[in-house]
Amino acid sequence: MPPQLLPASAAAFAPRATSVNVVLSSKVEPWLTQTLKRINRVKRPLNSVPQHQRCLTETLSSPSAIWTLTSIMLQKLPEAELRKDPNPLVEALFNYQLVHVEAYIVHVDMVLRNEVAYKLTPDSIESLIEYHKEVHCVDIAANTYDWSEKEIQVKKLHEEFIQAINKFVFRAHVSALEGLEEEGAGELLCGKSEEVKNNIMGLFLPLLPPPPRIIDVVRPPPLLPSSPAGANWWTQSTTQVSVRAPVDSWRVLPSSPSTTSSSTDTSTLWANIGLNEIQLPSPTPSFSQPYSTASLYYSAPQVSAPIPSLPLPSMLAQQPCGISVGYGGFGWDSRFQDYPTIM
Template sequence: MPPQLLPASAAAFAPRASSVNVVLGSKVEPWLTQTLKRINRVKRPLNSVPQHQRCLTETLSSPNAIWTLASLMLPKAPDSELRKDSNPLIEAIFNFQLIHLEAYIVHVDMVLRSEVAFKLTPDTIEALTEYHKDIHCVNAKANTYDWSEKDQQCKKLHETFVQAINKFVYRTHVSALEGLEEDGVGELLTGKSEEVKNNVMALIKPLLPPPPRVVDVVRQPPLLPSSPANPNMWSQPTTPSSMPGPVDSWRVLPSSPSVTSTSVDSSNSIWASIGMGEVQLPSPPPAYSQPYSTAGLFYESPLVSAPLPHLPLPSMFAPQCGVGVGYGSFGWDRYQEYTTTM
């Protein structure tokens, strides 16, 4: 693909050149000869390529050589200031304006790319710039929600449009020169105006607000198997009907058949064989409290209870005092002798 060569006058903010850059091939197309003969009031010789090039350059370099590329119907004021009327024709007259996209030719190439390049006039650029600032930006700010950098973003949007509209250059095939009229004015033919309109409107960008921030959703951690499913279970304890009641450990059957345990009757017989006088309790007696039993929740081997032996009495540990034991020289075994002599 050959490089796209444009003159310095096609750059952004560059003034219009006094002469148009025209490059013709070694052979002139017949339609170009007929077009130049039609627009020239004074008959000029067109017998060679240099004559065609000189005639075309002088015609396109005229200050009056302004082309109308397209026309845009745009609102005159922001949406909040538009006039409301029952007659749509009156609304169109008072609320809309027609902006003609006028341009001049900066480059004609019939050798490499067979194209002609147009650049918008300063008046057209100024009209589009005012519309973008006073109407489009105002509507964009009114139709979007507020955020901290909204004004800076809108200002940046307008600056971007100013740069883009000044750099805008429309290129099309050289056959567009068939729409050339007297004094170098012209109009695009074969539906090219719609293409220009779409290209210019594509430069008017919408004001895009920043995307909403992603809010972290705080999720409740999953309940562990040991965690209660109901937070009110501790305040309102309920005992399931299927839960067995507490059972004394000595009533539970042993888990091993080799271990024997006493029944209730044998236990009662053990305590019945012990007299109340033979049991000595400490003074003062300790407070009786029933220990907490989890026998109803867990199954474990009970303690083996064996018959308790008879508790020894204090008399078993005292010395054996019989009637033969004396006190000093007086003996209880000779009690009868003393009583007879006296």
């Protein structure tokens, strides 16, 4: 890309130069010749490149050579002070104003970049600065929450706008000179006015408040099995798992090898003995449990629950109560043959 060649008059806060910098190519375009002949009241010879350059330079350097780049509708007052009226036409007349953004040409290049450079006039710059201070800054300050450096940020934003609007230079193609009028005035054509409007309105930046502070929340460390608290947790869970549902011990068969033979022999005895002749031990053995209807329903014991050790039939043989313990206990009396048979 070729370098951007701009004169010193295009710098920020620089006054307007008495002469415009015009650079033409070795061959003049026909449309430029027709434009210069149209705007000049006095007929001037335009037979060479130097004649075109001299005529264009004198025309654009005239104090009356002011171009209207765009027109922007701006508020007269902040939003809190706007007039409310049921008639929208009355509101528009009292609350808004049409600002014409004017500029003058500081540079014409038809060799490298084929562009025309415009710089805003002091009056247009002053109007935009006043609107930014009196309306834009007031609105953005009212629409954001307060913090300690709010006023400082608003002033800084306004100072940055002053610098940006004074540095603003709009570049257009050299074909924009077709809109040249008498005495060097002119107006942008082909929709360039909308582009200027968007570029200028892009300089009105919003006020960005600082993000809210994030409060650090101190959270306790996670409970791990290796920590003391975690060890207590695992102990509690193990205790809960080890609790088993109550199971009637009379439903559990003894693991004695003589279970089959004892149950076979006693089946005949139970058939011949009446229920009234059965004697209960006194006192009741400590390992006997009362009858409960909970045994009618199946309850699956916990897998991790240990199986209690049950007394074997040989252990029950030492009880003096005989076979009567078979109904309330867990084993069979080995001395059932000593009892007389009841027919």
